[in-house]
Amino acid sequence: MDIIETIKEQIASNSVLLYMKGSPNAPQCGFSARASQALMACGERFAYVDILQNPEIRATLPKYANWPTFPQLWVKGELIGGSDIILELFEKGELQQIVKGAADQADA
Numbered sequence: 290m291d292i293i294e295t296i297k298e299q300i301a302s303n304s305v306l307l308y309m310k311g312s313p314n315a316p317q318c319g320f321s322a323r324a325s326q327a328l329m330a331c332g333e334r335f336a337y338v339d340i341l342q343n344p345e346i347r348a349t350l351p352k353y354a355n356w357p358t359f360p361q362l363w364v365k366g367e368l369i370g371g372s373d374i375i376l377e378l379f380e381k382g383e384l385q386q387i388v389k390g391a392a393d394q395a396d397a
């Protein structure tokens with residue numbers, strides 16, 4: 290499958306999706322660590338893609354997303370942002386609502 294198609298498929302089929310370096314339990318970068326910790330603290334399931342294991346996604350997603358760095362949080366097909374935005378939303382209590390809303394919809 291074309292890499293853009295793979296990315297589109299991942300984004301479409303996972304209502305909460307984090308592109309990150311490493312995994313939530315073994316993050317390989319401080320930004321990815323903080324982002325995945327905030328998401329885990331929301332208490333809802335989320336999917337992740339380890340871009341260190343997927344160099345083509347690492348090279349292509351920034352152009353597709355028009356967002357230059359990782360992590361990248363996608364919710365219901367839309368880019369929310371990177372680690373700074375994720376932490377800001379978490380501190381305001383908004384990330385919890387965003388993630389819960391997406392999980393409720395996925396379960397419905």
Ligand SMILES: N[C@@H](CCC(=O)N[C@@H](CS)C(=O)NCC(=O)O)C(=O)O
Nearest residue numbers: 318320357358359360371372373374
């Ligand atoms: N301020 C950014 C920091 C993220 C960042 O600088 N990420 C770098 C280092 S992990 C990155 O993704 N560089 C491109 C790459 O490694 O492919 C955020 O809010 O997410």
